Amino acid sequence: MADNQQSRDSGVLVIGLGRFGAALAATLEKLGREVLAVEKDPELVQQWSHRLPLVEADATNPDALEQLGAEDFPVAVVGVGTSLEASVLITANLVDLEMPQIWAKAVSAEHGRILRRIGAHHVVYPEYDAGQRVAHMVSGRMLDYIEMEDGFAIVKMRPPRETQGFTVxxxxxxxxxxxxxxxxxxxxxxxxxxxxxxxxxxxDLLIVSGDTALLETFAHRP
Structure with a gap:
């Protein structure tokens, strides 16, 4: 019992095993984090039951979250995005449980504003972020792109010809x-x-940091 409680104290509750939630839960498992997934769709439960610690439950029901001990987890991720009502209800239930950290997936700016307004600590936009990232990658020498904030980014890229054979x-x-x-x-x-x-x-591969506009200029060098 003590070991179970300790794992939950450092674990992540992932609600919803769509593409986003499943990828997140599986990656957390690979990183050695304790994960408990919650999914109400029996087909998805069957698909993932042998790969992840998993509970079949409807997280829009606050009693279900209480019964599985959701409040014992320091972090919860709401991976449900296609159903706005379900996403909002689940997030509100976690807020009522006073979860320390709630991450929630949003599919639009309006959806994100609602989630923040009801108490989500972090809102992520997987589709938008992926599209923005790929746009930067297809337009030049960039192989990977991570935008931080205030126009600052870090990129992985091939070296322009003018740098090849020279020192930094x-x-x-x-x-x-x-x-x-x-x-x-x-x-x-x-x-x-x-x-x-x-x-x-x-x-070689270069890791380069700087202002996003300046990085775009550098990445477009022949």
Whole structure:
């Protein structure tokens, strides 16, 4: 009993096993986090029952959440998004249980505003975020793109020709483009933090940070 309580104290309650919720729960499991998934659809329960700790329950019912001990978890994620009513009801139930951290999926700005208004601590927009991320990636040399806030981002990209064969210091990327090369990964070798003497090869991967507009300019260099 004590071990079970301890795992819940550091665990994550994931409600809804659609594409978003299932991917999130499975990834948390791989990262070694304790996870309990909640799903009301019997087909999804059958699909995931052998891969995740799972309870078949309707989380729109506050009694169901109380019975499975939801209040013992420090973090809950509402992965239900297609049904606005269900998403709002589940989030409201978690707020009533005074969950310390509630993350909720939204499918629109209006949906997100409602979730925040009723007490969700974090609202995520998977479809919008994925679309924005891919837009940056298809328009230049970027292979991955993470936007932080206030127009700041970190990207993984191929090196422009003007940097290939030169060190970071010789390339003068920060002076020319206002972005910072923070890491270089040669093929088959581990990632290394960049210094002025780090040489950039044509097949290397660069980790670059800076203002989103400046990164776009740098990523479009031939």
């Amino acid at each position: 210091g010789e390339s003068k990327i920060r002076e020319k483009y206002g972005v910072t090369i923070i890491g270089v990964k040669p093929p088959g070798e581990p990632f290394e933090y960049a210094t002025e003497s780090t040489r950039i090869g044509a097949e």
